[in-house]
Amino acid sequence: MSTTDNAIASAEAHSAHNYHPLPVVVATADGAWVTDVEGRRHLDMLAGYSALNFGHNNRRLIDAARAQLERVTLTSRAFHHDRFADFCTRLAELCGMEMVLPMNTGAEAVETAVKTARKWGYRVKGVPDGMAKIIVASDNFHGRTTTVISFSTDQEARADFGPYTPGFEIVPYGDLTAMRDAMTENTVAVLIEPIQGEAGVVVPPPGYLAGVRELTRERNVLFVADEIQSGLGRTGKTFACEHEGVVPDVYLLGKALGGGVVPVSAVVSSAAVLGVFRPGEHGSTFGGNPLACAVALEVIAMLNSGEYQQRAAELGDHLHRELGMLVGRGAVREVRGRGLWAGVDIEPALGTGREISERLLERRVLVKDTHGSTIRLAPPLVIGKEDLDWGLEQLREVLGD
Known part of the structure; x- marks a missing residue:
């Protein structure tokens, strides 16, 4: 068994099944990217349900924590x-x-x-x-x-x-x-x-x-x-x-x-x-x-500073423009949201939200489903435009658009 499979099997055996995680085991992270135990990098488009608005391993926050720990x-x-x-x-x-x-x-x-x-x-x-x-x-x-x-x-x-x-x-x-x-x-x-x-x-x-x-x-x-x-x-x-x-x-x-x-x-x-x-x-x-x-x-x-709100507004406008172009073309029924936060209703014939999330995982993009064929996108506010566009391109590929 791989390191990933061993870690997942151990978690399944010894932790209560209150969550149904995607089959990835994160070892390190920085900014909008995480690296799994096999050394593969994944773009985090969920950001801990907004807990990671400022990205993984943000130096200002880590330094503040380290100073206080002492x-x-x-x-x-x-x-x-x-x-x-x-x-x-x-x-x-x-x-x-x-x-x-x-x-x-x-x-x-x-x-x-x-x-x-x-x-x-x-x-x-x-x-x-x-x-x-x-x-x-x-x-x-x-x-x-x-x-x-x-x-x-x-x-x-x-x-x-x-x-x-x-x-x-x-x-x-x-x-x-x-x-x-x-x-x-x-x-x-x-x-x-x-x-x-x-x-x-x-x-x-x-x-x-x-x-x-x-x-x-x-x-x-x-x-x-x-x-x-x-x-x-x-x-x-x-x-x-x-x-x-x-x-x-x-x-x-x-x-x-x-x-x-x-x-x-x-x-x-x-x-x-x-x-x-x-x-x-x-x-x-x-x-x-x-x-x-x-x-x-x-x-x-x-x-x-207002910097993060501005980034969310500007990149959010871009995110919703790009997602909006998928609506009505057979793959996406509706897109909702504001800023760097979107709910995307996938045409059920293409798969459940879980299945779409698993296909994106195969392309090294992390999202999470909710309620049937809906996926949520909430990347860290520090994400770069190029990285955001790369993640959206993987979504388009998964949807066959």
Whole structure:
């Protein structure tokens, strides 16, 4: 057996089958490229579901992590440390907000937002105890904890994990009328992705986010934007909400915030919202640790330059022009997305999304499928135009176009 086959066989034998990875075993990586255990280079067109917006082995981020590793990595929030205040201040400024509640993973940020919205509803809005409701959208993806899957419409994620957590109303994504009809005096928040990632990079109808903002203000409801995948430069803006000039009440951030080095997530909002917490009511041993703060501070500094947002916008325009030319020619049914992020619906007769991903792997391009015959493209924002074009050429070859 090859080194690759041995590694895959061992993983299959000794790890739970919660994922179905493509048959490649990555050993090293740099920028937009990874090298497998056989020494073959592959173009990464997934970027860790946006966790690697700044590429693999980014020197600024690695240097920031290495410097912090030599000083202190963890204190827990039982004590102050010298990177925490700066991290919270700089992240709040990036978001145009006042306060930050740091966690680790995206799912933890979503869980924290649920708790935040409910506590705000009881303490500020005056909702009767135990009656708070949160409106979410169908086909959402916010994580895989028990609470989060309770408001998922993905049966693969939900099956056999009940009983489910109550307190959520699901409405169709993009439908403001349905959202308005679902609101009651006990509604405390609307939680949506500005662009739905796992659903296939679904961009809402023009005016939808602005409509959600207007409706939530009108009804005294928090607008919680899950920007864990869409935020931090991916769409050509710092936040996807900016494409409609919208500022939500709460940002949920993660993935790229840790630069692909460490898990970092955060709930970012106003003092009026996050100020509802009192000591002991919520926490995390690793949330806001010194190593995470050091890396995230460098991420924030990189985003403040505007360089990465501009690259995503310019290369994203090119990406969508190239993909758009494939539509209606027999291979591609639809292309959606914004910036360096695209969902490509392949004609089912050509294969499932998994099969197309495997054929691209044979050509040394890494993508991932979702929902039938859809593949997602989300290359690192540092990808070069020539590399991007090479990856697109491999896609055209696979599709026979």
